[in-house]
Amino acid sequence: METGSFREALGQELLLMAREYESLVVVTPDLAKSVRIGRFKEMYPNRFISVGVSEADCIGVAAGLATTGLIPVVAAFAMFAVEKPFEQIRNAVAYPCLNVKIFATHAGICVGRDGATHQAIEDIAIMRALPNMTVLAAADATETRTAVRAALRHVGPVYLRLGRDHAETVYDREQEFILGRADILRSGSDVTVIACGLMVAEALKAAVLLDQQGIDATIVNMHSIKPIDEEAIIEAASATGAIVTAEDHTRIGGLGGAVAEVIARACPVPLEQVAIDDRFGESGSQAELYEKYGLTAESIVKAAKRAIARRDCSRRH
Amino acid sequence: MPFDQETVAELQNRSRQIRRDILEMVHAIQSGHPGGSLSIVEILLVLYRKKMRIDPQDPHSQDRDRFVLSKGHCAPALYAVLADMGYFPKEALKESFRRINGMLQGHPDMNKTPGIDMTTGSLGIGLSVGCGMAFGARILGKDFRVYVLTGDGELNEGQVWEAAKTAAHHRLDNLTVIVDANGYQNDGPTRVEMNMEPLAEKWRAFGWDVQEVDGHSIEQLSSAFDQVPAPSGRPTAIICRTVKCKGVSFMEEDKVKYHGTPPDGEQLSQALSELGC
Numbered sequence: 001m002e003t004g005s006f007r008e009a010l011g012q013e014l015l016l017m018a019r020e021y022e023s024l025v026v027v028t029p030d031l032a033k034s035v036r037i038g039r040f041k042e043m044y045p046n047r048f049i050s051v052g053v054s055e056a057d058c059i060g061v062a063a064g065l066a067t068t069g070l071i072p073v074v075a076a077f078a079m080f081a082v083e084k085p086f087e088q089i090r091n092a093v094a095y096p097c098l099n100v101k102i103f104a105t106h107a108g109i110c111v112g113r114d115g116a117t118h119q120a121i122e123d124i125a126i127m128r129a130l131p132n133m134t135v136l137a138a139a140d141a142t143e144t145r146t147a148v149r150a151a152l153r154h155v156g157p158v159y160l161r162l163g164r165d166h167a168e169t170v171y172d173r174e175q176e177f178i179l180g181r182a183d184i185l186r187s188g189s190d191v192t193v194i195a196c197g198l199m200v201a202e203a204l205k206a207a208v209l210l211d212q213q214g215i216d217a218t219i220v221n222m223h224s225i226k227p228i229d230e231e232a233i234i235e236a237a238s239a240t241g242a243i244v245t246a247e248d249h250t251r252i253g254g255l256g257g258a259v260a261e262v263i264a265r266a267c268p269v270p271l272e273q274v275a276i277d278d279r280f281g282e283s284g285s286q287a288e289l290y291e292k293y294g295l296t297a298e299s300i301v302k303a304a305k306r307a308i309a310r311r312d313c314s315r316r317h
Numbered sequence: 318m319p320f321d322q323e324t325v326a327e328l329q330n331r332s333r334q335i336r337r338d339i340l341e342m343v344h345a346i347q348s349g350h351p352g353g354s355l356s357i358v359e360i361l362l363v364l365y366r367k368k369m370r371i372d373p374q375d376p377h378s379q380d381r382d383r384f385v386l387s388k389g390h391c392a393p394a395l396y397a398v399l400a401d402m403g404y405f406p407k408e409a410l411k412e413s414f415r416r417i418n419g420m421l422q423g424h425p426d427m428n429k430t431p432g433i434d435m436t437t438g439s440l441g442i443g444l445s446v447g448c449g450m451a452f453g454a455r456i457l458g459k460d461f462r463v464y465v466l467t468g469d470g471e472l473n474e475g476q477v478w479e480a481a482k483t484a485a486h487h488r489l490d491n492l493t494v495i496v497d498a499n500g501y502q503n504d505g506p507t508r509v510e511m512n513m514e515p516l517a518e519k520w521r522a523f524g525w526d527v528q529e530v531d532g533h534s535i536e537q538l539s540s541a542f543d544q545v546p547a548p549s550g551r552p553t554a555i556i557c558r559t560v561k562c563k564g565v566s567f568m569e570e571d572k573v574k575y576h577g578t579p580p581d582g583e584q585l586s587q588a589l590s591e592l593g594c
Contacts, residue, residue: 047456049487052482052486054479054483056475056476056479057448057483059445060443060444060476060480062449064445064449064452065449065456066449067434067435067449067450068449068453068457069453091438092436095436
């Protein structure tokens with residue numbers, strides 16, 4: 001499969017958007033090089049602010065910029081963009097509903113060799129718990145671009161969760177990114193896999209494996225985690241009666257939690273999660289980590305079969 | 318320009334009225350922080366009445382000067398001054414402060430109260446926000462100024478110093494921090510709880526122009542604000558030596574208690590008679 005890089009795509013798209021949005025300002029806590037916005041810094045020095053290694057300050061500065069009508073983009077690693085300065089985001093961005101965009105690369109254990117301290121695996125849970133906050137996740141490099149544009153079109157705080165490099169191609173061409181609307185990549189009648197980020201590519205691979213075994217899967221890219229597409233979830237849950245969620249995130253409070261909240265209320269069906277168990281990551285390559293922590297197409301296949309078995313068992317009773 | 322006698326007397330009169338409003342407000346709801354509100358009255362009056370470029374009829378003007386009450390728990394003082402300026406009716410002070418569905422929240426809320434430029438309450442964040450506003454002026458080519466008021470207890474927060482280095486490094490000369498150095502924090506005297514002295518040397522070391530004034534002297538405050546922006550191109554820190562609970566004798570005698578305790582009815586009467594209003 002072809003691959004792209006989340007951070008290269010982010011850097012390139014911000015350059016394009018700088019032309020479209022005169023009010024776009026990038027703020028970073030000494031991570032311009034690492035999130036590939038060096039070119040932006042060179043081309044738009046007056047709209048680029050480095051605050052040094054100070055993440056709390058970074059969020060406060062972004063909030064202040066937003067009060068003047070500018071559109072600040074905080075670009076950093078997920079750990080340092082949202083987990084370290086969470087309280088500043090809560091009180092100075094989300095609560096006053098300021099138009100701050102937080103575009104974070106390096107979300108999940110896909111970070112790899114830097115290890116657990118740099119792997120944000122709780123970010124979806126904490127960010128979607130914030131009122132006023134929109135939470136997005138891009139599946140590949142192409143979707144990184146459309147997600148950036150959707151985030152900038154929206155007025156209000158947005159958290160965009162991105163991986164690092166090695167993004168398998170899900171979209172060979174751009175497709176409109178609509179907040180609150182899921183993207184149904186494949187329609188099947190036996191089971192629904194709802195994935196986000198890098199796990200979308202794994203879900204598509206799982207669909208092929210499942211198909212070989214005579215199981216027809218619906219694959220949903222839930223790129224808008226908040227607001228979440230309730231209608232799509234309920235429809236898929238009613239149609240297939242078995243749901244699997246897949247994410248590079250702890251199984252507590254992430255995409256799985258968000259989907260579970262919807263189906264528990266509106267359409268209770270068996271739900272299986274492919275996610276990181278309640279533990280921290282470690283150093284290793286992305287592929288090794290995904291294998292060890294169960295974030296693979298094979299895990300999705302197994303989870304799909306469990307969900308189908310539970311559904312069939314309850315139908316028999 | 319130095320104030321004439323008349324201006325000083327007018328602001329002094331107003332300061333008595335503002336103190337009365339603060340006490341009545343926290344008394345009415347039996348909740349809020351009188352001590353640190355009473356120590357910033359003159360600072361707010363000099364800024365809002367005489368120094369800031371603002372228009373209460375147009376609270377969202379792009380060109381207005383900005384004020385961030387980083388020590389947001391002292392909202393009663395800010396609300397009283399905003400009402401006095403005409404941002405909203407004075408009746409709101411007693412009818413709304415800290416009450417359900419009220420426009421005057423326990424801590425300042427930019428989306429609920431006209432005249433509030435930034436939502437605050439969690440200590441340490443305001444100076445970073447002020448930096449962002451000051452950057453905003455620079456990027457937008459505007460000449461507005463930004464004032465951030467912090468407490469001296471608040472200076473314990475690491476983020477204040479993160480912001481201090483950002484403002485100095487980027488030479489945000491349109492930014493002024495005002496430190497309400499009333500010498501007390503929640504648990505007790507700052508020298509006992511967490512000593513941050515020498516304050517002036519700290520700000521200077523971070524690359525700021527520093528002035529130290531009597532924070533209850535209208536003349537000294539006025540002349541300090543007149544020296545902004547500093548010719549050096551540095552941001553300005555004005556360290557205001559103040560008295561927590563200023564103006565009410567029994568409160569000044571028990572500053573730790575009156576950090577967050579409102580007066581009862583009898584105490585309110587005594588306080589108002591002391592203030593002579």
